Amino acid sequence: MKRAFAALLAVMTLLSGCGKKTEEPAGLYYEASGIAPEAVLLTVDGREVPAARYFYWLTADCDYLAEQAGGEPDWSADAGGQTLDDYVKRQALDATVFYDTVEALAEANGCVLTAENLSAMDSDWAAQAAEYGGEDAYLDILTQMGLDRAGAQLLTADYYLYEQLRALSLAGGSELSPADGAASDFAASAGVYTADVLVFPNADLAAAALSDLEQDPEKDPAALKDGVYTTVTAATGDGTLPAAAEQALAGLEQGRWSNPVETEGGVYLLRLLPTDMDAAAGLWFDAHIQSLASGAQVVPAKEYGDFTAASFYKNLSAARTAKG
Structure with missing residues (x-):
């Protein structure tokens, strides 16, 4: 070393x-x-x-x-x-x-x-x-x-x-820390969101997973073997999610899963969550x-x-x- x-x-x-x-x-x-x-x-x-x-x-x-x-x-x-x-x-x-x-x-x-x-x-x-x-x-x-x-x-x-x-x-x-309210102001202006994301290779698998999740709202999405699961906090339009997936999030009730969203990178299921303000502060830092x-x-x-x-x-x- x-x-x-x-x-x-x-x-x-x-x-x-x-x-x-x-x-x-x-x-x-x-x-x-x-x-x-x-x-x-x-x-x-x-x-x-x-x-x-x-x-x-x-x-x-x-x-x-x-x-x-x-x-x-x-x-x-x-x-x-x-x-x-x-x-x-x-x-x-x-x-x-x-x-x-x-x-x-x-x-x-x-x-x-x-x-x-x-x-x-x-x-x-x-x-x-x-x-x-x-x-x-x-x-x-x-x-x-x-x-x-x-x-x-x-x-x-x-x-x-x-x-x-x-x-x-x-x-x-x-001196690198955001001033009071700066991170929340940034989150609002940048359209920062937090969401659970599941990605499947085809629409049939996504539809089957959505049925499982709706029947058992407490089901762990990470346990669904056919999908890739992650939770993201991102600014709208920064490329973290495809535009179609972000559009589906825009009209989604918090805590509910979206219908399957087909994109070039796979079929998405999304669930809007309360914004993770710690992660938003990290995004503020990147922008700063x-x-x-x-x-x-x-x-x-x-x-x-x-x-x-x-x-x-x-x-x-x-x-x-x-x-x-």
């Missing part, structure tokens, strides 16, 4: 812009952009952010678009009044700023990785390695993303820091952090204009091919 922590600190030092390397730039991101991974590509509220952090998100976004397109995306296509190229660069920038904001808040609030966090990160790593057929295979995949183990763990660390910040917010008494990130002062370096998503991804793909 000490070795893992030392490795994590080392990469955090590298990617925060401290301890500049003297050797020639190298690596997948450099081959794709001509920009050294440790070079400062932008500042967020005065904090220097290395190019590697941005290029990770740009790589992930470009890979997703290429997968959806079944090949090279049309970078000139319209994406909400801008080209797809500009859109994906902005998406990567927003993600970079968001997680830098999280790290800045963690520093300001004394949040650091705990021994429990480090143990969980080791478990995360082992689980991912097992999923991909072993550590060597997993490292090969990370290499294609421009990462090594330390870089991947740095990204994982942001998740644990974010959860520490959330815990501070929910505990109250922190997003607002802080959106309001951050972001100053890109001149090098940010030296590449497009198209040029970056073309060079990235060529570098991947060359490395086999």
